[in-house]
Amino acid sequence: MNRIKATISYDGTNFAGYQIQPGIRTVQQEIDKALTKIHKGENMISYASGRTDAGVHANGQVIHFDTPFNLPLDRWKKALNVLLPTDIRINKVESVDQDFHARYSATGKTYRYKWSYSEVHSPFERNFSVPLGTRKPNVEKMREAAMHLMGTHDFSSFCSTKTATSNKVRTVKLLTLEEQDEFLVMTINGDGFLYNMVRTIAGVLIDVGVGRKAPSDVLSILEKKDRKTAGKTLSAQGLYLENVEYKSYDNPS
Amino acid sequence: MNRIKATISYDGTNFAGYQIQPGIRTVQQEIDKALTKIHKGENMISYASGRTDAGVHANGQVIHFDTPFNLPLDRWKKALNVLLPTDIRINKVESVDQDFHARYSATGKTYRYKWSYSEVHSPFERNFSVPLGTRKPNVEKMREAAMHLMGTHDFSSFCSTKTATSNKVRTVKLLTLEEQDEFLVMTINGDGFLYNMVRTIAGVLIDVGVGRKAPSDVLSILEKKDRKTAGKTLSAQGLYLENVEYKSYDNPS
Known part of the structure; x- marks a missing residue:
């Protein structure tokens, strides 16, 4: 075979x-x-x-x-x-x-979440990004909140209550926010992700961006280990699985 | 009202x-x-x-x-x-x-036709551009052919046989080919377009690009005023109506 x-x-x-x-x-x-x-x-x-x-x-x-x-x-x-x-x-x-x-064999994954700033969400983007409407978020505050999520944490607050896995500890190695043309793009890389984790993180970061949460609120959300503290799971059409890492393939010796 | x-x-x-x-x-x-x-x-x-x-x-x-x-x-x-x-x-x-x-009141229109050079046509592009596959066209030759189509001509060879209009004379004011990232984009502006005219022109230009026709063949195709001489109508998903011009609105005095 x-x-x-x-x-x-x-x-x-x-x-x-x-x-x-x-x-x-x-x-x-x-x-x-x-x-x-x-x-x-x-x-x-x-x-x-x-x-x-x-x-x-x-x-x-x-x-x-x-x-x-x-x-x-x-x-x-x-x-x-x-x-x-x-x-x-x-x-x-x-x-x-x-x-x-x-x-x-997977050792890590990268996801992207894509929002659109356009006042009118292009029909060509309707399945491929999420419109922010008139809510122009403060990206600097979102980056501040993102810093708190990087590293190794118990992400119980950031996954669906339907998550089957008991061990909710994961390591986020990279979490960036970039503005590209009319888009705001979150890129997240880690050793593994719980069910709905990326979309929950995206939701919390947007809440921070539009002032519904403070960047430091992320710390107490992590601490509480309770999904209800994090807010809503953003919709699927903004989410992309970008890359899957494998040790022997990514670092050939 | x-x-x-x-x-x-x-x-x-x-x-x-x-x-x-x-x-x-x-x-x-x-x-x-x-x-x-x-x-x-x-x-x-x-x-x-x-x-x-x-x-x-x-x-x-x-x-x-x-x-x-x-x-x-x-x-x-x-x-x-x-x-x-x-x-x-x-x-x-x-x-x-x-x-x-x-x-x-329309005095002109601009259309675009979009091809993709990607070896594998992205699933996100499947409805929005037409894959060229391994056929890398000679864009210079396409531009040479495009020059022959600019100006005022009887476009009988370049419209569907189902075209109802009897007057097939139209003026092409602009016809360009540009390579943008993995795309080849034809932009055409004119005073009006016959049924299937843009997609037929795109088809003839690609034929020239891949060597099935010579740039000067366009002249004899125009002359013959026979749809059968022009080749196939390219598929719809590459075509965009970009802009409609109105005299008083575009040139406010």
Whole structure:
């Protein structure tokens, strides 16, 4: 068997999320269907670095699958892109060892959250960013709050109450806010993220930006370890999974 | 009665074109529905500078409508944007004289056609540009061909055989090709365009770019006045109505 790693992008708009669920359109369903077709009907299953919710996008999701086939890597890419719907694209295909696992080998992830400053939210942006309307946030205050979230913390206040994992300690290595043209972009990198963590952090930072919270409030929210203290989870269409890190691949020696 | 001019943008992806047709979703249908709602059920009709086909986008389509209401212009914009679906946005609202007509007062239009050079066509671009795949066109040759199309010509070879208008003479004032990041963009400005004219011109220019036609072939295509000589009409998702010109508004004296 050969293990194949693929880096993929998708427009999450028309998917009910990443993971296969009977009767609804998901990213995994489309990928497994394409793989199964390539394998002449043999039932194929792919594994991703993690799920994404309905409406969430990806520029750099990573998956792996096992195959008895020995195709050149470029052929995998072409064959999959021909069979997949155009809202999923395979950007890169690599051959990996059997001990590589898209989910368990991941050492870090980067997400982006994208807001629009435009007075009228462009119809071309409606699924790809979140309008701030007339609320022009104070980005400096948001950066101050972001500083408090960097490092290793118990992020219980910053994840969905539906989070299954008991260990809520995560390390945020990078959390930046940048203004690019008519957009405000939050970039967050860490060793792992709890369910809804990025969108909850984005919500708290915007609350700080528009003055509903002070930058230092973030400290007490962290301390309380109670989801109710953090405010709302922002909508999915602003969120992008940008990159998944793997030790041996990112730091080849 | 007050006549209102509105400049609008729309993502054409989920519309069966601009003009109202029973039983299918069109841009005009949504606009007239929103206007009718504002006018408490009074049946409202809007007039556009022209139709666009299914899948064609607009950044600067212009419409007008008559209303007995005397709302501040900003209220019109807000009310319509609240009622309209997010794939149509009102960017600007102006009060105009009764002799202004979105279609008949128009003195010129600008369209854009957008191709993508990306080896893998981004899922976020799938409805907004046309992939060139491995065909890297010679843009210099395309510009040479474009020069032949500028000026006043009979464009019979460059419009759909379904074109109703008998006079096929039009003036192209500007026809440029620019490379922007991973995109190739054709911009065309003229006094008016025949049905499918922009997409047919785009198709001929790409044919020249990839060597299927020589730049000078454009001259014989024009001469023959036969649609069959020009090649195929490119797909709708690359096409944008950018701007509509009106004499008195663009050159206020």
